[in-house]
Amino acid sequence: xxxxxxxxxxxxxxxxxxxxxxxxxxxxxxxxxxxxxxxxxxxxxxxxxxxxxxxxxxxxxxxxxxxxxxxxxxxxxxxxxxxxxxxxxxxxxxxxxxxxxxxxxxxxxxxxxxxxxxxxxxxxxxxxxxxxxxxxxxxxxxxxxxxxxxxxxxxxxxxxxxxxxxxxxxxxxxxxxxxxxxxxxxxxxxxxxxxxxxx
Amino acid sequence: xxxxxxxxxxxxxxxxxxxxxxxxxxxxxxxxxxxxxxxxxxxxxxxxxxxxxxxxxxxxxxxxxxxxxxxxxxxxxxxxxxxxxxxxxxxxxxxxxxxxxxxxxxxxxxxxxxxxxxxxxxxxxxxxxxxxxxxxxxxxxxxxxxxxxxxxxxxxxxxxxxxxxxxxxxxxxxxxxxxxxxxxxxxxxxxxxxxxxxx
Numbered sequence: 001x002x003x004x005x006x007x008x009x010x011x012x013x014x015x016x017x018x019x020x021x022x023x024x025x026x027x028x029x030x031x032x033x034x035x036x037x038x039x040x041x042x043x044x045x046x047x048x049x050x051x052x053x054x055x056x057x058x059x060x061x062x063x064x065x066x067x068x069x070x071x072x073x074x075x076x077x078x079x080x081x082x083x084x085x086x087x088x089x090x091x092x093x094x095x096x097x098x099x100x101x102x103x104x105x106x107x108x109x110x111x112x113x114x115x116x117x118x119x120x121x122x123x124x125x126x127x128x129x130x131x132x133x134x135x136x137x138x139x140x141x142x143x144x145x146x147x148x149x150x151x152x153x154x155x156x157x158x159x160x161x162x163x164x165x166x167x168x169x170x171x172x173x174x175x176x177x178x179x180x181x182x183x184x185x186x187x188x189x190x191x192x193x194x195x196x197x198x199x
Numbered sequence: 200x201x202x203x204x205x206x207x208x209x210x211x212x213x214x215x216x217x218x219x220x221x222x223x224x225x226x227x228x229x230x231x232x233x234x235x236x237x238x239x240x241x242x243x244x245x246x247x248x249x250x251x252x253x254x255x256x257x258x259x260x261x262x263x264x265x266x267x268x269x270x271x272x273x274x275x276x277x278x279x280x281x282x283x284x285x286x287x288x289x290x291x292x293x294x295x296x297x298x299x300x301x302x303x304x305x306x307x308x309x310x311x312x313x314x315x316x317x318x319x320x321x322x323x324x325x326x327x328x329x330x331x332x333x334x335x336x337x338x339x340x341x342x343x344x345x346x347x348x349x350x351x352x353x354x355x356x357x358x359x360x361x362x363x364x365x366x367x368x369x370x371x372x373x374x375x376x377x378x379x380x381x382x383x384x385x386x387x388x389x390x391x392x393x394x395x396x397x398x
Contacts, residue, residue: 003291004264006249013245016238017216018230024218030287031217032246033253033262034307039215040246046212047231047243050205054232063232065203088229092202108233 007033059130061106061123063088071095071103078102080137082130084156086110086144094142102140105130110148111155119155127156131163138166145172145190206232258329260305260322262287270294270302277301279336281329283355285309285343293341301339304329309347310354318354326355330362337365344371344389 014025032040057069081102091104107122139160143149157167173191174183213224231239256268280301290303306321338359342348356366372390373382
């Protein structure tokens with residue numbers, strides 16, 4: 001069964017979405033061209049206008065439509081705290097937890113020399129400019145607890161300590177609500193090593 | 200964390216895709232605006248051009264870019280066989296099986312009075328026109344084995360038998376490669392009721 005040219009093109013284009021394989025893409029295309037036509041029109045328009053107006057924050061590289069994102073431009077945020085994360089989704093997750101009042105720096109990835117991602121690609125020059133301002137007192141490393149994330153955290157931590165700024169890593173351990181029995185060994189080892197005295 | 204207006208718009212628009220919830224939509228939006236910008240541009244273009252040129256086949260209601268779809272316009276297809284399916288994806292699945300040489304009629308849904316989907320919405324008038332031509336000898340009912348699909352098959356079957364055309368329903372039973380142990384009771388009941396003598 002050969003699809004018509006434009007239908008094939010749409011199915012291929014839908015595969016640009018993360019986690020969408022050929023079968024899901026076909027299902028999406030059929031849906032968009034049947035009952036979802038108004039949704040499809042809205043999606044095409046939203047893509048166009050977002051591509052045109054969503055840029056990166058000049059300071060922290062978060063996605064925004066202004067020169068500075070809503071966090072960087074909010075005066076009530078604590079400028080002495082800076083938190084490095086790998087992606088905009090991480091900013092959203094931390095903000096949803098409601099437990100952080102400082103600012104962010106979005107790396108848009110992690111160090112990965114094999115993929116050609118070095119300090120330059122992670123915006124280290126912009127980061128150093130912020131650290132050089134002298135307002136940051138603590139630099140929180142919230143990269144993912146993967147090999148690449150740890151390496152990136154290590155590298156970024158050096159940048160801060162070299163300038164006499166305290167660098168800290170978010171805690172790793174047993175998730176709240178999790179059961180010890182089902183937690184993997186690596187996490188348990190971290191939880192034990194990071195134990196804190198109960199007073 | 201409030202996203203900027205256009206980013207929110209894009210996330211909402213992505214939820215028009217089947218099976219995409221708020222979290223997946225956010226992940227897709229971030230991806231499209233970071234490393235996936237060229238893919239996003241291609242997707243917007245593909246949506247526009249597909250919406251403009253993909254229409255339904257005048258005869259069988261399959262999605263196509265021409266007046267007649269590639270199956271309806273192929274002279275080597277057996278015009279004496281007509282197979283009713285609920286969606287274009289079903290046509291693709293049957294074609295992939297390589298076991299059918301006739302034509303199709305795509306209902307684009309099933310009878311569902313509560314949702315306002317009656318015979319009119321399923322194109323019954325066009326279907327009757329085809330059955331009235333006198334070329335169809337067998338009308339195969341390949342709607343889904345759900346309550347609505349069965350009701351639709353029953354209704355459509357009447358249309359054929361009333362005209363002296365043989366109506367048949369695809370067989371339901373244990374899937375090839377499946378194990379009896381894991382097959383649900385309804386399917387087993389169908390498999391037993393539809394047993395065929397071994398010669």
